[in-house]
Amino acid sequence: MKTKTLRPDKVNVITLGCSKNLVDSENIITQLQANDYEVRHDSNEEANIVIVNTCGFIDLAKEESVNTILDYADRKSRGEIEKLYVTGCLSQRYKDQLEEEIPEVDDYFGTMELPGLLNRLQADYKHELIGERFITTPEHYAYLKISEGCNRTCSFCAIPLMRGKHVSRPIDDLVKSAEHLARQGVKELMLIAQELTYYGLDLYKERALPQLLEALAGVEGIEWIRLHYAYPSKFPREVFDVMAEQPKVCNYLDIPLQHGSDAVLKRMRRQITRAETEDLIRYARERVPGIAIRTTFLVGYPGETEEEFAELCDFVREMRFERLGVFQYSHEEDTSAHEAEDDVPAEVKAERANRLMEIQQEISLELNESRVGQEITVLIDRKDAEFYVGRSEFDSPEVDNEVYLPAHQAYLRTGDMVKARVTGATEYDLQAELLDEK
Known part of the structure; x- marks a missing residue:
């Protein structure tokens, strides 16, 4: 358990890279919350501790990770944050170089060093949480x-x-x-x-x-x-x-x-x-x-x-x-x-x-x-102006097609699954109309 202070610790976890990194960040957040930390994810709100979960896959990803670390190192030097930790793929691969080139970081951890990161924050690794996860x-x-x-x-x-x-x-x-x-x-x-x-x-x-x-x-x-x-x-x-x-x-x-x-x-x-x-x-x-x-x-x-x-x-x-x-x-x-x-x-x-x-x-x-006229099931992701925006089973979030449904047809909630008929198409999106109004 971390030591209580007059100023409660607030942690901001920054995630860079792929969905596998996102899961790692969610596990970090889960463990810290179980240790009574107030934790945010990719937030602009004030936090005195920042953890940057980096990507080291290709040059552009490495550049983004380094620039993010440098940005928070600069904020630390200005007194805007107190502690800065770096974890993830870039840290795993280039720890020695990063320690030499960006010494403002309080500590670097590799991809499999969550217990060590928690220990640095005076938090216990709770094995009983395996299977449980905060989702972002x-x-x-x-x-x-x-x-x-x-x-x-x-x-x-x-x-x-x-x-x-x-x-x-x-x-x-x-x-x-x-x-x-x-x-x-x-x-x-x-x-x-x-x-x-x-x-x-x-x-x-x-x-x-x-x-x-x-x-x-x-x-x-x-x-x-x-x-x-x-x-x-x-x-x-x-x-x-x-x-x-x-x-x-x-x-x-x-x-x-x-x-x-x-x-x-x-x-x-x-x-x-x-x-x-x-x-x-x-x-x-x-x-x-x-x-x-x-x-x-x-x-x-x-x-x-x-x-x-x-x-x-x-x-x-x-x-x-x-x-x-x-x-x-x-x-x-x-x-x-x-x-x-x-x-x-x-x-x-x-x-x-x-x-x-x-x-x-x-x-x-x-x-x-070729899908115009077909009936599909749509999982609603969000409301965007005059449309509900969702996906069919043939599409993953963020990288694939989206389906646009007129919002005036019915009241829908995020996470609803509805039947629709495809009425139009562009290169990367479908338009559709509801079949069974809720």
């Missing part, structure tokens, strides 16, 4: 991290350097977490991990994602279960059986594929070919008709020729992915790709990213227009 997302959806770390050896990726080897959470623990979230009003679970489809190999000696999905589908109150960050090589196809047969598992799969050229995939050490990838995607669409597949690609990898990029463009045109994002290659030290020359100019990387997204924009518009 809207109360109707939450992320559920099913494992930590990654055993893959992708040449461009520094995540194993920051997160370590793959460690699965037991199914029973995850079910307890889901039950706790459901009691808080969560209807949608987004399963996340560095590598989702590796789940269970360390604990159960088999890929146990299908068994986990079945167990989570039994949690009362959970309506949608969504899969993020699957790896295509040796994908457990039984997942599609569960998806096809279990209504709570969304017909949605986030599966970063990275490239469509066999030569580039080999240099990336992705352990899969384009033909094998195409076979997997076709199988998914046959087993789960209407499945929405989200993927991401990496352009500008060392040695990527115009011909290899053209192969990627052809791959995207052929497969017609429902959702797609593009990253530009970032030359990361201590990865095997760093040994190669970063020989694709920055302007070429940007131009290729734009060209790929232009192709996807056309595909997305055509796919969305």
